Amino acid sequence: MMKKACRRREFLIGGTLAVGGTMLAGRVLGATESAVKAAGFKGFTQVDPGLFAGINRVANPEGKSILEKKHAPLIDIPAKIVAGQAFAVTLTMGEIAHPMGATHYIQNVDLLVGNEPAGHVEFRPEVATAKAMLYIRLDKPVTLVARAYCNLHGLWETRLEVAPVPSA
Numbered sequence: 001m002m003k004k005a006c007r008r009r010e011f012l013i014g015g016t017l018a019v020g021g022t023m024l025a026g027r028v029l030g031a032t033e034s035a036v037k038a039a040g041f042k043g044f045t046q047v048d049p050g051l052f053a054g055i056n057r058v059a060n061p062e063g064k065s066i067l068e069k070k071h072a073p074l075i076d077i078p079a080k081i082v083a084g085q086a087f088a089v090t091l092t093m094g095e096i097a098h099p100m101g102a103t104h105y106i107q108n109v110d111l112l113v114g115n116e117p118a119g120h121v122e123f124r125p126e127v128a129t130a131k132a133m134l135y136i137r138l139d140k141p142v143t144l145v146a147r148a149y150c151n152l153h154g155l156w157e158t159r160l161e162v163a164p165v166p167s168a
């Protein structure tokens with residue numbers, strides 16, 4: 001009987017502390033909010049969580065959104081690719097240079113030749129421009145795939161069909 005009463009008392013004390021703690025936290029939060037408002041902080045724009053649900057691609061190449069222009073990798077290659085000869089593939093993020101900073105930056109880019117991984121480049125926030133150059137060689141027509149990952153806006157992909165001409 002005595003044990004039950006003790007447990008009930010402990011429960012009531014715990015409950016009272018929890019309620020008091022919540023009220024105190026509410027008061028502290030309220031004070032923080034007013035300090036934040038006084039400092040001129042205007043909040044932040046909520047990132048669309050749907051961007052992390054899969055691979056993002058440009059919906060309409062003729063009418064890219066700002067988000068697409070900043071994230072979809074550009075794949076630059078020479079006008080003429082000769083079978084068996086190495087050439088440079090330049091990957092740039094993006095059409096509008098993506099910001100690079102401590103809280104928002106391109107973390108990495110991958111290049112695939114068809115389904116085969118051909119290269120992976122990591123970027124640090126201190127990098128001025130998210131741009132990479134890799135040298136590859138092709139023997140047959142293939143799709144180049146570039147995938148860039150932004151820490152705030154997810155994974156972005158661009159594809160480019162390449163058809164090398166036979167070597168002389």
Ligand SMILES: [Fe+2]
Binds near residue numbers: 150
């Ligand atoms: Fe981004």
